[in-house]
Amino acid sequence: xxxxxxxxxxxxxxxxxxxxxxxxxxxxxxDGQSGDEVSIVGPVSTPRGDLERLAVRxxxxxxxxxxxxxxxxxxxxxxxxxxxx
Numbered sequence: 001x002x003x004x005x006x007x008x009x010x011x012x013x014x015x016x017x018x019x020x021x022x023x024x025x026x027x028x029x030x031d032g033q034s035g036d037e038v039s040i041v042g043p044v045s046t047p048r049g050d051l052e053r054l055a056v057r058x059x060x061x062x063x064x065x066x067x068x069x070x071x072x073x074x075x076x077x078x079x080x081x082x083x084x085x
Contacts, residue, residue, distance in 0.1 A: 002017055002018065002019050003017070003018040004016065004017050004018075006032075007052065007056075012031075012032065012033070013031075013032030013033070014029055014030065014031060014032060014056060014059065015029070015030040015032060016028065016029055016030075016052060016055065017030075018048075018051075020044065021041070023043060023044055024041050024042065024043060024044065025041070025042060025043070025044045025046075025051065026039055026040070026041050027039065027040050027041075027042070027051045027052070027054075027055045028055075029052070029055035029056060029058070029059045031059055031063065034063065036059065036062055036063060036066070037059075038055060038058045038059045038062055039055070040054055040055050040058060042054070
């Protein structure tokens with residue numbers, strides 16, 4: 001049986017799904033605005049709040065990577081050993 005939960009924090013909604021897998025639990029966190037999702041797996045003995053915090057941190061990292069500006073390209077002919085492709 002799956003367990004669903006919703007958490008609102010600072011105007012942000014994150015949906016959680018908890019899927020028991022024997023002695024482990026898979027936690028899926030979905031950002032309510034973007035629909036992006038991440039998952040983690042941990043022992044069922046881990047407090048639910050700890051699993052949620054870890055999933056939110058992973059979700060934050062994903063959103064930050066997707067929203068971060070792209071790195072500027074290196075100038076062509078730069079002094080490095082590589083080449084731009």
